Amino acid sequence: MKAHLVTYGCQMNEYDTHVVESQLVALGVELVKAVEEADFVLVNTCAVRGKPVDKVRAVLGNLRKTKRERGLLVGMMGCLAQLEEGQEIAKKYDVDILLGPGALLDIGAALESNKRFWSMAFKDDIHDFVPPAPQNKLSAHLTIQRGCDHHCTYCIVPETRGPQVSRHPDLILRELDSLVEAGALEVTLLGQNVNSYGKDQTGYPDFGDLLRMVGKSGIPRIKFTTSHPMDFSDNIIEAIAETPNVCKFIHLPVQSGSNKVLKQMGREYTREWYLERIEKMRSLIPRLFISTDIIVGFPNETEDDFLETVSLYDAVQYDSAFMFIYSARPGTPSYKHFADMPKEIKTERLNRLIERQKHWSQLKNSRLIGQEVECLIRGAAYEPSFMEGHTEGNHPVLLPVAQAPVPGIYRALVEHATPHMLFGKVTEVVKQAEFMPMQLHSPVFSSLDL
Ligand code: SAH
Ligand code: SF4
Ligand code: F3S
Numbered sequence: 001m002k003a004h005l006v007t008y009g010c011q012m013n014e015y016d017t018h019v020v021e022s023q024l025v026a027l028g029v030e031l032v033k034a035v036e037e038a039d040f041v042l043v044n045t046c047a048v049r050g051k052p053v054d055k056v057r058a059v060l061g062n063l064r065k066t067k068r069e070r071g072l073l074v075g076m077m078g079c080l081a082q083l084e085e086g087q088e089i090a091k092k093y094d095v096d097i098l099l100g101p102g103a104l105l106d107i108g109a110a111l112e113s114n115k116r117f118w119s120m121a122f123k124d125d126i127h128d129f130v131p132p133a134p135q136n137k138l139s140a141h142l143t144i145q146r147g148c149d150h151h152c153t154y155c156i157v158p159e160t161r162g163p164q165v166s167r168h169p170d171l172i173l174r175e176l177d178s179l180v181e182a183g184a185l186e187v188t189l190l191g192q193n194v195n196s197y198g199k200d201q202t203g204y205p206d207f208g209d210l211l212r213m214v215g216k217s218g219i220p221r222i223k224f225t226t227s228h229p230m231d232f233s234d235n236i237i238e239a240i241a242e243t244p245n246v247c248k249f250i251h252l253p254v255q256s257g258s259n260k261v262l263k264q265m266g267r268e269y270t271r272e273w274y275l276e277r278i279e280k281m282r283s284l285i286p287r288l289f290i291s292t293d294i295i296v297g298f299p300n301e302t303e304d305d306f307l308e309t310v311s312l313y314d315a316v317q318y319d320s321a322f323m324f325i326y327s328a329r330p331g332t333p334s335y336k337h338f339a340d341m342p343k344e345i346k347t348e349r350l351n352r353l354i355e356r357q358k359h360w361s362q363l364k365n366s367r368l369i370g371q372e373v374e375c376l377i378r379g380a381a382y383e384p385s386f387m388e389g390h391t392e393g394n395h396p397v398l399l400p401v402a403q404a405p406v407p408g409i410y411r412a413l414v415e416h417a418t419p420h421m422l423f424g425k426v427t428e429v430v431k432q433a434e435f436m437p438m439q440l441h442s443p444v445f446s447s448l449d450l
Pocket of ligand 2: 148149155158195
């Protein structure tokens, strides 16, 4: 059998695709790069906003056509598969295999059964499963926890991924060792709320202590995402400050700068609490890069509320930000209780915020000119004679191929900056890769362009 997987959504979905691919390979299935070559196509789905759901509909529509033309096994996995909305879609497009995010290891049973196989249970086996390290990847993902115990009123994730379950630290460290052995130079620890790691189990370290343990593994760079401001303890900030290989980069979604909106979102913190956390981080970590997520146009957001988000931007001066228009998701409290506002107002506010962020990204990036950054170079850039990668602060960066001929970690002096890119000159080769990476992948969430 030849299988092709298509992935939408966040880094957790990319990791889950790898989990399922590794299972398929163990079952003797060949992985192919295109639908045309495959006799099984599995779509890993996202349900966080309306757009990714529309994309899945379009893809499944095309697959149904192919299925009618030449026969094809069609599967759907991931967040949308867990929802009634997704199951309706699966029925409509004649999906054969449906696996929720907690049932991924049922893939073998699904292929064995000769009839329609749908599994939406949250099973324990997934937490203990250690997938083999991906080959030829410099930057790897490692899921340390699944699910979420928060209840942000706009968010469907607690429905799709269930309550939080942390993985055992021994398994995390074992998986990390195999990544190091396979030549990975950077790991991103993944969870919906990594800061509350361990709180759902007895005897587990907290996230700060886990970072210290992971720091000892010898992997050159450690990142993590995502962080909830409420759970960002002093111990975590201290662990980041003290552990040399933890990148001095924090993605700290704020969602809104207005206390009224934060309350209606159920975010559990205030603007003042958030700003105090940022201050504490900056006082303990001198050169810290910070990014955020924002939802624009949450129900009842007034122009004044929106201006408070803009003023929070100016107070924090983010290095980068992911900005989303509020999407009313069936199954969430805000969908049920609040009326959505006109799209034009949301779009207009988003555009204003994007302009503001561009201003800050340009300014913050320009301030790096003349400073050194550490770059993980992954391969050739589209621009001829450049190699591309990202810095410890997740800035996309280009270095001349003459100075960085092979992928790896380089220190570079920033010579030029745009809001979206740094250009540098190599000052030190820190560690070159022992292989050519097979594929590039985006440094943070890929959900932005969904
Ligand atoms: N666990 C992470 C977020 C996961 S979803 C956290 O709490 O930060 C990634 C981002 O998608 C969120 O930070 C939020 O900005 C955005 N998002 C989630 N639900 C959304 C919705 N209904 N409409 C628009 N954006 C949404
Ligand atoms: Fe969603 Fe909130 Fe959980 Fe993040 S913390 S996954 S936004 S419910
Ligand atoms: Fe989407 Fe699920 Fe990630 S809804 S953003 S794929 S956790």
